Amino acid sequence: MTTLVTGGAGYIGSHAVYALLDRGSPVVVLDNLSTGIRAQVGEVAAFVQGDVADRALLKRTILDYGVNAVIHFAGSIVVPESVADPIGYYENNVSKSRELIAACLETGVKRFIFSSTAAVYAEDAVQPLEEGARKVPISPYARSKLMTEWMLEDVSRVHDFRYHILRYFNVAGADPKGRTGQSHPVATHLMKRAAMVALGRLPHLDIFGTDYPTPDGTGVRDYIHVSDLAAAHLLALDALEAGAPSTVYNCGYGRGFSVREVAKGVERVIGHALPVREGPRRLGDPPVLISDPSRIKMALGWKPRYDDIDTIIRSAIDWERRFNA
Numbered sequence: 201m202t203t204l205v206t207g208g209a210g211y212i213g214s215h216a217v218y219a220l221l222d223r224g225s226p227v228v229v230l231d232n233l234s235t236g237i238r239a240q241v242g243e244v245a246a247f248v249q250g251d252v253a254d255r256a257l258l259k260r261t262i263l264d265y266g267v268n269a270v271i272h273f274a275g276s277i278v279v280p281e282s283v284a285d286p287i288g289y290y291e292n293n294v295s296k297s298r299e300l301i302a303a304c305l306e307t308g309v310k311r312f313i314f315s316s317t318a319a320v321y322a323e324d325a326v327q328p329l330e331e332g333a334r335k336v337p338i339s340p341y342a343r344s345k346l347m348t349e350w351m352l353e354d355v356s357r358v359h360d361f362r363y364h365i366l367r368y369f370n371v372a373g374a375d376p377k378g379r380t381g382q383s384h385p386v387a388t389h390l391m392k393r394a395a396m397v398a399l400g401r402l403p404h405l406d407i408f409g410t411d412y413p414t415p416d417g418t419g420v421r422d423y424i425h426v427s428d429l430a431a432a433h434l435l436a437l438d439a440l441e442a443g444a445p446s447t448v449y450n451c452g453y454g455r456g457f458s459v460r461e462v463a464k465g466v467e468r469v470i471g472h473a474l475p476v477r478e479g480p481r482r483l484g485d486p487p488v489l490i491s492d493p494s495r496i497k498m499a500l501g502w503k504p505r506y507d508d509i510d511t512i513i514r515s516a517i518d519w520e521r522r523f524n525a
């Protein structure tokens with residue numbers, strides 16, 4: 201009864217690995233270490249270095265470790281990179297997911313959790329976003345995620361195979377026990393950059409756009425602590441084991457913070473002013489993204505533990521300090 205975690209050496213994947221291990225669930229991590237970091241999951245979990253495209257390796261791993269469920273994190277996640285390299289993104293996120301799903305079908309793995317994104321929703325869809333809201337993904341990244349969602353839907357219609365798709369909103373923060381966190385050296389996400397500025401590792405925080413139709417003119421996002429997101433994966437896994445039907449779930453807290461509010465939060469946490477620089481909008485950034493998490497709360501009994509912006513910011517800064525020490 202082992203769970204295969206693809207991308208388990210990455211940011212969110214490693215948090216899920218620790219969450220599984222903390223409750224005594226056996227895990228095997230598969231990661232090609234293209235962006236993941238081996239040390240992120242330490243020596244605690246079984247580790248296979250390899251690619252999701254390698255169907256023979258996947259089947260061997262599934263059979264060797266007695267895998268009965270998969271949590272599929274592995275994939276490429278940088279929106280502008282996907283615009284520049286669509287083929288690379290469809291390869292990594294769609295073709296490789298297809299191999300993994302095929303390996304599951306060939307080895308009898310019937311449960312699958314998939315990492316999707318709030319970026320699949322239409323920019324003009326009603327906020328907070330329900331799972332049924334209109335989908336109009338605009339980047340190759342978001343399209344590749346929706347394509348894989350469709351693949352799972354189609355497969356589960358004709359095979360004894362069930363999935364839970366989790367659509368992530370803005371994931372931030374780090375493991376409260378300090379074992380893992382956002383470690384990628386290229387920082388594009390607000391919370392990571394804010395933590396770097398807080399520690400003096402970047403000269404200032406860029407505010408991308410101050411003319412959005414939001415209360416203070418800056419972009420609003422639904423920031424969810426990565427440990428609450430990891431917990432959602434475990435609940436989704438347990439629900440599948442208990443026979444729950446295939447479903448899509450939003451993962452967010454259902455409230456938004458603007459870039460300025462995040463910057464203020466950082467100032468509260470560090471106790472002094474944060475240097476910011478106002479600039480133009482970043483291409484492709486929607487004004488607001490807020491989830492309606494009612495479904496996951498009702499169906500899976502998901503109860504966030506870290507729904508507090510200062511807690512999220514503090515854990516991001518703590519990790520940033522430790523990571524670079």
Ligand code: UDP
Pocket residue numbers: 370388389390391393405406407408409418419420421459482485
């Ligand atoms: N943002 C910003 N400065 C940064 C990084 C991000 O103002 O250095 C803004 C961005 O425009 C968006 C929000 O912060 O409104 C969250 O961006 P992030 O890249 O963290 O996540 P995204 O929502 O793009 O997935």
